[in-house]
Amino acid sequence: MISCVKTDPDIYGNIYGTVSDMETNEPIQGAEVTLSPGGKTVVTGSDGRYEFNTLEAGQYTLSVTKIKYQTNTKYTTINPGVTTKADIALQTGKGNLYVDNKEVGFGVDLTQKVLTIQNKGVNTLNWSISTDSEWISEINPSEGSINANSSSSITIKIDRSKLTNQGVSESRLLIISDAGTEEILVTVNKTNNQTSDIIVSDGLVTYYNFDNDLLDLSDYNNHAHTVNNPEFTTDTPNSKGKALNLSGAKKQYLVIPSNPLAKTDGYTTLNEYTVSFWIKGISTGMIFSLIDSQESSSLPYFYVKDNAFNIGIKGNGTAETILFGSGVNDLQNGLWHMVTYTTKQGIQSLYIDSGLWSEKKVAYPTYQLTTKNPIHFGGDGGFPNYRTASSFIIDNIRFHNIAITPNQIEQIYNSEK
Numbered sequence: 145m146i147s148c149v150k151t152d153p154d155i156y157g158n159i160y161g162t163v164s165d166m167e168t169n170e171p172i173q174g175a176e177v178t179l180s181p182g183g184k185t186v187v188t189g190s191d192g193r194y195e196f197n198t199l200e201a202g203q204y205t206l207s208v209t210k211i212k213y214q215t216n217t218k219y220t221t222i223n224p225g226v227t228t229k230a231d232i233a234l235q236t237g238k239g240n241l242y243v244d245n246k247e248v249g250f251g252v253d254l255t256q257k258v259l260t261i262q263n264k265g266v267n268t269l270n271w272s273i274s275t276d277s278e279w280i281s282e283i284n285p286s287e288g289s290i291n292a293n294s295s296s297s298i299t300i301k302i303d304r305s306k307l308t309n310q311g312v313s314e315s316r317l318l319i320i321s322d323a324g325t326e327e328i329l330v331t332v333n334k335t336n337n338q339t340s341d342i343i344v345s346d347g348l349v350t351y352y353n354f355d356n357d358l359l360d361l362s363d364y365n366n367h368a369h370t371v372n373n374p375e376f377t378t379d380t381p382n383s384k385g386k387a388l389n390l391s392g393a394k395k396q397y398l399v400i401p402s403n404p405l406a407k408t409d410g411y412t413t414l415n416e417y418t419v420s421f422w423i424k425g426i427s428t429g430m431i432f433s434l435i436d437s438q439e440s441s442s443l444p445y446f447y448v449k450d451n452a453f454n455i456g457i458k459g460n461g462t463a464e465t466i467l468f469g470s471g472v473n474d475l476q477n478g479l480w481h482m483v484t485y486t487t488k489q490g491i492q493s494l495y496i497d498s499g500l501w502s503e504k505k506v507a508y509p510t511y512q513l514t515t516k517n518p519i520h521f522g523g524d525g526g527f528p529n530y531r532t533a534s535s536f537i538i539d540n541i542r543f544h545n546i547a548i549t550p551n552q553i554e555q556i557y558n559s560e561k
Contacts, residue, residue, distance in 0.1 A: 154225030160195035163188050163208055166233040175210040175234065178246070180327060183358055185399070196373060205327055207233050207246075211264065214325030217242050239269030239290070239323040245401045248317075249365015250302055250332040259298045260327065261319060263290035270322050273298060277315035279306040280330065302332060312359070331365055343556045347418070347546035350404035354539055355385040358398075366404050371523070373397045380539055381422045381480040381560050387539035390522035392429055395533060397523030403434070404519075404543045416488035418544040419446075420556065423519075424480045426472060429534025431483075434520045446485065448472050449530060453494060455485070458505060463519035468494045468502040479538075481559050488547035498557040500550070 163175040166356060171192025172283050178185045181204070199222045205220045213234035220230050242262040250257060263269035272287035282301040290296050300317070307313050317328040342351060342361065351361045351441050354376060358368040374396040376386040391394045405417050419432065426448060433445035444455040444466075453468040475481055475496065484495040494501045521541065523535045 148469070149438075155201070156198045157222040157224055158195065158197045158199065159204070159206075159220060159222060159225040159230055160193065160227065161230040161232060161267075162192045163194065163210075163232050163234060164192055164211075166235040169233075172210055172213070174233060175208050175213075177207075177232075178207045178328065178369070179446040180205045180207065183247075183367065184373055185369055185371045186373060187371065207325075207327060208234060209242070209324075210234055211240065212236060213240070213324075214322075215326055217325040217327060219532045221294060233518075235324075239263050239267055239292070239321065240265035241269060241319065241321045241323045241326055243272065243319070243326050243328065246326065247329045247331065247365070247401070248300060249360070249367060250330070251363040251365050252333045253363075255304060256299060256301045259300055259317075261290070261298065261326075262295040263323075265291060265323060266292050266402060268292065271296075271319055272321075273317055275315060275317050275318045275330075277330070279303050279313065279332070280315060280317075281306075283317070300330070302330075304332070307332065313447050317381065329367075331359075332366075335362075343559045344542075344544075344548060344552045346548065346552070347544040348440070348542065349545050350541070351401065352541045353385060354388045362404075364404060366400060366402050368398055368400050368551060370398055374398070374522075377537060379424065379537060381424075381482070387422075387424075387537050389537050390535060392427075392522065392533035392535040395523065397533070398521040398538070398541075400519040400521075403517050405545055406517075416545075416547040418484065418486045418542070418546065418548045420482065420484040420544075420548075420553070421541040422480055422482050422539040422560065423536050424478070425536040426475050426481065427534045427536065429532035430520075430522070430524055431536070432519060433523075433535065434517055434519055444485075445531075448534065453501070455492065455494075464506055466492055466504050466506060468492075468504065480561075482540075482553075482560070483555075484548075484553050486547040493547075494551070495553050497561075498550075498554040 156332045163172045173186045173190045176185055177194040188194050191456050201222050201224045204220055216232055216234050218232050242264045248257050248259055269290045273283055279302050281303040284299045313332050315330045319326040348362050349364055360366040372395050374388055374390045377389045428448050430447045443459045444489045446455050451473050452470045455466040457464050482497050486493045490505055493503045521538055524531045
């Protein structure tokens, strides 16, 4: 007897390609390739190659950026069981279009927001912006010119009466310039259907639960993206929903594009805040860090070294490392742990699960923060020479602009363990 087993056809597709210089055809290393929808970002290696795997069938946009080159956008279709090749060439440009935050979120009540675009090139950049959305009611200005190393602010207004979805509606803005194109995701919540998922809302400015997406579930819509394709996993603290699996060996990390504790592109003075998250697989290396090329902000970088949690704080031209006791090896037990860091008027407190792990007092009672600086979970934090990129699973990341209380920490822990 011959038995025939019918296998289901592949339901996912893949895409790969090479980013090269349009004039020389040489591969370009260090180009950022962003895939939309999904917000995944990878960085090309010395061979200029990129790839995205296990993608659902549909229409996708590839956006490629690299300093000194014009941004280029390519549209492609992913078919089930097919690996698609999409090579992209970049042209050197006089101007250099740059958008720091490629997502604009209106939350549940805002009707107006400002988008900032920059010219990082050496000559004037001409640009225009458009959309086919019915509920984006005004874009002002819709075109213009930007001098070298300057920026322009664009006011985006929406008409909530034209929203049709009860949950989250999405649309896109297309910026066309003589230095390439950029696509901006615009999101708006007609109703806040995530309230039941938020245990403690006091001072909450960013919250990710990673249930198949990277959406910020607070009202601030500071949606994240990833680098080098980390995957979601069903291994979570309470076996519900999804978490994000980050591999240090693959240089994977999560990017929170705008500092959630800052209010403007200028500096915000803050004397207290909270960072809380669940983590599994604690190991030596960086956990989260502020990416600040000017080293002018005091939000810490948080890492594990020598069997201890360490927090590096920068401020006023000086730096200090806080050692939060030893014993991290005892947490490397294959279990989930909730880590909560609070600071208030110089008192630095670290909680593991619902209990106080350690508390220190340092000399930086206030913090100068700016929205321009992203925050990374995973990776090397911009310190490849002396910080290790660690591997771990992360879930339920929260930022509060206050130091939440021990009772609130216990409340979150008990509701999610």
